Amino acid sequence: METTAAEVVDVAAKKKDKKKRRWHNPFRLYIIDLYILKKFLGTFFLSTMLFLAVIAMFDITEKLDAFLTAPLSETIFDYFFSFIPYFANQLIPLFVFIAVIFFTSKMAANSEIIAILSSGISFSRLLRPYMIGAAIIAAMTFALSNYIIPPTNIKRIAYTNKYVKNKKVESNANVQLQVSPGVVAFIGRFEDRNKTGYRFSLDKFDGKELKSRTTAMTARYDTTRTYHWILMDYMTRDFDGMKETIKKGAKLDTIIPFEPRDFMISVNDQETLTTPQLTEYIEKQKMRGVANIKAFEIEKEKRIASTAAAFILTLIGMSLSSRKVKGGMGVNIGIGLGLSFSYILFSTVTSTFAISGLTTPFIAMEIPNLVYLAIGIYLYYRASKY
Structure with a gap:
């Protein structure tokens, strides 16, 4: 039986289409990716601004006497211009978790997650836009904590030493x-x-x-x-x-x-150094035999560990809230708040291990990441089996 020209063209077209699919670009963002990414980052920045507004109000109430004494320009430019990004960076794990829990629970409640999975998209593929969002936040966290915030902390700490409580070693x-x-x-x-x-x-x-x-x-x-x-x-x-x-x-x-400054070390001095300066300072102090540099080593490791936290808490949040649960969104948000606060508290507790000499600063700051990564992997596989 002879093959017609039309059949030959059809076979060639199918081969070409198959080859095209084989070389499919894994980095391409589709509509569903952009949809989830937009919700993720939008909810993250909105929750960050709302929480920071509340934190700023509490801080104003606590330091009202100092703010009334200090010049308004110093309060705004020297203190709050540093205070707001400083606290935002400290609480990014909390904001990430809340954002993921909130918008994913809402999508699950509206049966959007079920519709996405029913269309043939796997659970692992659904995770991709979440990880892209986490990567954007992690990059922002890295830049803030390692290079941008430390120089601004100099003015904030000088302001609090002058008008609130002097913690500088005299x-x-x-x-x-x-x-x-x-x-x-x-x-x-x-x-x-x-x-x-x-x-x-x-x-x-x-x-x-x-x-x-x-x-x-x-x-x-x-x-x-x-x-x-x-x-x-x-x-x-x-x-x-x-x-x-x-x-x-x-x-x-x-x-x-x-x-x-090599021996006049005050509280929070480590927060005023960028990571390259911090590394240089630690090496120099070790050579000189200075003993009280644990805070500087912990600060350096904490900056690295906080970058990974965005990925780990995104994994946990997505795995927890991707399915409908009895009690609705409130249950997921409550669990999310509990886990995020426990992560921050756990990081604070493990830092004391390094101070007391039980572990190195690197191990002390990575313990929470390892524990919560194990939790995240377990929750992910559990959620993907549903």
């Missing part, structure tokens, strides 16, 4: 740190108001052998130049075996590679 005693390999500095007492240290000494070692010691009655840090110290009533003793050389003077301008 003095420190018995400071000892390694300023460079083989060089150890000691300050009996340091006053931050005049950047002056008293009973200063600087020891230089070659292995375990002391090669030089410089002492001074006072050492003042010159803030106009990096690592510049002015020693008053100083004496330098150089050792060469049994031989000792002594040099004295009233004043000595010298470069010593450390500065007051």
Whole structure:
């Protein structure tokens, strides 16, 4: 039996169509993807603004005396311009969870989820626009927490120290740190108001052998130049075996590679550094033997962990609310609020593990992610089987 030209063309068209489907672009967004993505991000930003408005009102009530004392321009530009993005970033896991629970529960209640799955779309395919939305929020969280918010925190913290409650460390005693390999500095007492240290000494070692010691009655840090110290009533003793050389003077301008912020560590100082600055600071402090840098290490790991939280909580929220439940949307929202608050509380609790030395900061901040990822995977497979 001969094949007609029309049949040949039809076979060729089917082959071409099959090849086209084989090379289908997995990154293409369809109408259903854009529909879910629009609902996700719209609900997320709306819930964020509503919650921040409530939080701002409570904060105004709590700090009303300070706000009435401070100039209005400082309150708006120095405090609230930093406070709002700072708290938004802190509570992004909560906002993500609420957004996913709310709009997905509404879609399930309107039988939209059932209609989507009945059309042949798999549960895993339905998850794709949720993960795209989570990726957008995660990227925003990463940029905010690592680069954008820390510089603005400087003015916010300075504002609260000035008008609300001063948490800045004004003095420190018995400071000892390694300023460079083989060089150890000691300050009996340091006053931050005049950047002056008293009973200063600087020891230089070659292995375990002391090669030089410089002492001074006072050492003042010159803030106009990096690592510049002015020693008053100083004496330098150089050792060469049994031989000792002594040099004295009233004043000595010298470069010593450390500065007051290396040992004058106040509450929330870690929040003022971008992640590259934080990494550099941690490495430098470890080299110098400074002990109280756990808060800085925890802050760094928390910024990384919070980025992954968007994906994990989106997975849990979608798996929880994609099916109709008795009691309607309120049950899902209640469960969502409980889980999101427990995630934030769990992250706070595990940070104390690192402070007490039970775990490293990395493990402490990743424990909540691992626990909730396991919950999310379980809920996802359970939801996909319905």
